[in-house]
Amino acid sequence: MNLKNTMLKITTVVAVVISFIACEDDFATVGSSVIGEPGFNASLYDDAMISAHSYDLPAVQTNNLPLNLLGVYRDEVFGTQEASILSNLLLTSENPSFGTEPVVDSVVLAIPYFSREVLEDDEVVYALDSIYGSSPFKLSVYESNYFLNTFDPETNFEQAQRYYSNLEPQIMSNINPDVLYETESFEPSAEERTEYIVDGSGVTDTVTMAPALRLKLNNNFFQNKILDKAGTASLLNQSNFKNYFRGLYLKADEVSNGGTMMLLNLLHSDAGITIYYKTKVVDATDLDDDDDFEELIEVRRSYTLKFGGVRVNTFEQEVPQFEGENLFLKGGEGSMAVIELFSGPDANNDGISDELEFLRDNDWLINEANLEFFVNRDYTTGTNLNEAERLYLYDLNNNSILADYILENVGQPNSTSSAANRLHLQPLTRDENGNGVKYRIRVTNHIDELLNRDSTNVKLGLVVTQNVNLISTYRVLPSANPEVQRVPGGALLTPEGTVLYGPNAEDEDKRLKLKIYYTEPKN
Incomplete structure (x- = not known):
């Protein structure tokens, strides 16, 4: 031949x-x-x-991906895929002081979407990128008690710990059942958002920002978990805080034959959880002009927790x-x-x-x-x-x-x-x-x-x-x-x-x- x-x-x-x-x-x-x-x-x-x-x-390693998926996506070929995120939180300043008798006003979780400005009817608006699907899904936010190791204890902490996409059952068996946020009909919005910022003297200002996933979390939880713990070992340093507040789980579930999935950057400079609160501080600069430099006056403040440390994407995927x-x-x-x-x-x-x-x-x-x-x-x-x-x-x-x-x-x-x-x-x-x-x-x-x-x-x-x-x-x-x-x-x-x-x-x-x-x- x-x-x-x-x-x-x-x-x-x-x-x-x-x-x-x-x-x-x-x-x-x-x-x-x-x-x-x-x-x-x-x-x-x-x-x-x-x-x-x-x-x-099979399950894939998903800790410390540069970006993360969140949401539900269903197509007629591969079926339904659900993506949720578990992440550590970090203190923006260690051993923070919140003044005297601080009281939470509101708590906002924000993660900017990928978006771009476009001209529509002679008006500049935003168009979202990396959004898949167009129908609502259930979104829940929980405190996680599952400890995320940076290094693997089975290697005497000499190698980095690996976490895989099948981690959700272990996470859900270690969550605080008191939900911090929940909705049955979450959909991303391309509307710009308005936030207020508080400077060091307590003066507030409103700013307009690009579209973001923006959720109002439970005030009482952060009052007890963060503000009331000022001066304790729990907030003394990042290591203590990581063990004290072990993470946040953003969980997505399908509510109908559809959903929406989003690509997010949790490490974006504008991503995090901002606690807005009122507190009393010594009027050392006589802000109210009454010549009393020792009285306590009420001011507005804010403190932000950042996403960081270990982040894990979990997936639930139909396998046709x-x-x-x-x-x-x-x-x-x-x-x-x-x-x-x-x-x-x-x-x-x-x-x-x-x-x-x-x-x-x-x-x-x-x-x-x-x-x-x-x-x-x-x-x-x-x-x-x-x-x-x-x-x-x-x-x-x-x-x-x-x-x-x-x-x-x-x-x-x-x-x-x-x-x-x-x-x-x-x-x-x-x-x-x-x-x-x-x-x-x-x-x-x-x-x-x-x-x-x-x-x-x-x-x-x-x-x-x-x-x-x-x-x-x-x-x-x-x-x-x-x-x-x-x-x-x-x-x-x-x-x-x-x-x-x-x-x-x-x-x-x-x-x-x-x-x-x-x-x-x-x-």
């Missing part, structure tokens, strides 16, 4: 390559200086053997049973795809497929290589699924980026500080109705290293991502199936998803394919 004729089916496409050069959006070359020159053939190879399957994630050759990708504690290129037979059992060994012998100059993923519209058309705008492909063996993430072309570094990375990880192509058609991921440098530098043919992980820059990986809870050990943080911060055709789909035109454009010397 002729391996070159039966397995590889290499097609020479000089005219096709010339047309790709003319269209920069569709084709860019690494070794373009040799394409079409005398003594070379320019060709396309698109018969690589690929294996790929979906992988339902999918069959067939499709690849199901879902953010959060969802699902991903595991891909192996050149996955055919290995006759000599050396760990390298016969196909890859043959390709390495050809001494090809790799001009461009792309993986093309077509969206299966049978699952996504007519549904309320938020289709992911971006996918992220990574080295699953080493939990690291591919060479193409850094290098757009050989010797030309990509800007990893940019949110774009649009040559390697190209955004979803949509049709005229806004429906997703396909994703294309450029893997030119990865394939060049495999074929010409004998790089290890690692398995690849494919996930949806909220941001292609969020590439730090987080552990998957060790389970009976260790195929996936870590996932990128960007995949944990979105409820979006997609369904892709696999490499063995019945529709050959939409199968997952690796397209390699190469040149080789003429015989």
